[in-house]
Amino acid sequence: MMQEEAYIGENTTQESKIRKSTIQESIIQESTIQENTRQWNDFRSLNLDLDIRKYGKNLKRFNRGGLFLFTFFLILALIPALFAPYSPTERFIPYEAPSTAHLLGTNDIGNDILSELVYGARISMMVGFASACISTLIGLMIGLLSGYFRGTLDELLMGFTDVVLIIPKIPLIIILGAFLRPSIWILILVLGLLSWESIARIVRSKTLQIREAGYVKSARCMGFSPFHIMVSDIFPNLVHVLLPKFMLATASAMISEASLSFLGLGDISMKSWGIMLSFAFSRGGFIREMWWWYLPPGVCITLCVMSIALIGFGFEGREKEKRGVDAE
């Protein structure tokens, strides 16, 4: 600023007058810019918390958001009749645009899309949770056994885990889907049976660690059975690593279910969000640009998976905060 003024002083008066006015303008402009930046910074620090040091606080907030969203979807899944305006099988005029009667329009066979969406929550979440339960259970048992007994059993089980780990999941499920009759139970079983490896590995490493703790050693010394030690000493201390893993397994199972259903391997009689997407694709929803048909299930899958993942991260974060160690 000073330099510019000094430069102006050397010029003719007329020019300098013009210059002065422009400078004043630019000063005003600059001050407004500064003011804006300051306001933006204030806003950012107050509302967005981009500061990395406040990561933990943010996580808690996101976690709460996740919990809220998840509760919402859970209620949808548990009592869909409360939210759905019609039965999902009731038929109206097909291919209708959103209106007050049908908030999200109707699909190719005249089903109300909003009702389908609400009822789909139950199926999508059931697939997610059921297969996560299976995979967590298998992972827990294999991890506990190989971590506790070590030696040959450990090597055998971990070798088996590695073999399962390198099986390409989605292609295998596609092949299975081609041979088996498409059914939601088979989908749950296959997803559950093929996604326990990372859980098994984490449980094993944690078990190896806990096994060396004094209370496990003294329990062994006092003659408690291995089963008793695993159930009452090791398992309670594993829960905090298992819970976030369970949530993430649920989220990834829901994604897998959606993608498999989209590929046409789902159970048509049980309309999940993935199957809705699949129908929107194959029955002309995308070509007709009926966004109210294909967008809502996509958004629901994303939000639901996100809420579950956020809860999982929240568990991990809380454990880190409490114990000052990485949950894994």
Add this chain to the structure above:
Amino acid sequence: MSLKAENLSKTYGSGLLGKGKCIFRDVSFELEPGQTCGLMGPSGEGKSTLGRIIAGLESPTAGTIHFKDSPLSGMKKAEYATFRRRVQMMFQDPTDAFNPRKRIEHSISEVLKLLDTPGTERIRRTKEMLKTIGLPEEVLARYPAQLSGGQLQRLALGRILLLEPEYIVLDEPTSALDVSVQAQILHLLKKVQAEQGIGYLLISHDEAVVRFMSGKMGMLENGKLKVFE
């Protein structure tokens, strides 16, 4: 009636690929009831490993352990169960001596359940045990994280005493505690020994502790055990 170790050797990491590292070789000694045997030596010389082998938590690469004149490796199930109760081990770190997710009460009644003690008897024995180790009954309702190191180490000893052991391997029982608490624990150990005639194998790197506690003293160095009276 003694616990005898004969020609114990331990090698770690031996397998198909290498010969492994020999920790100690041909270690023999005997523990008598009512007496303390001190075991000293530099860090990493296998004192704790030897302790775990004596307590039957690990198996030696070579050699045998005799409990009441029968070898540990050839024991029948019932015999092994008595050995399991009569020979106990107490560990260095009191903070992880109890399951952090369970109340002390649970950890203690668990042991009494293992011994098939009936309900009313359980309460009486727990109270008796608390009197022996000199702690109030309030500690039962606490979680391990709510108790001090000294209290936890007392409780650890008390829980072991419920099993009525004949021998206890003490793996550095006081090195995680501060000096005044150390003295309390050592006095408690002596008192219990005088009352119940338990034989101790005291592993420590603190010569003062070993001298205070024991008549016999062993030094584990370079894989060999030297015994001083």
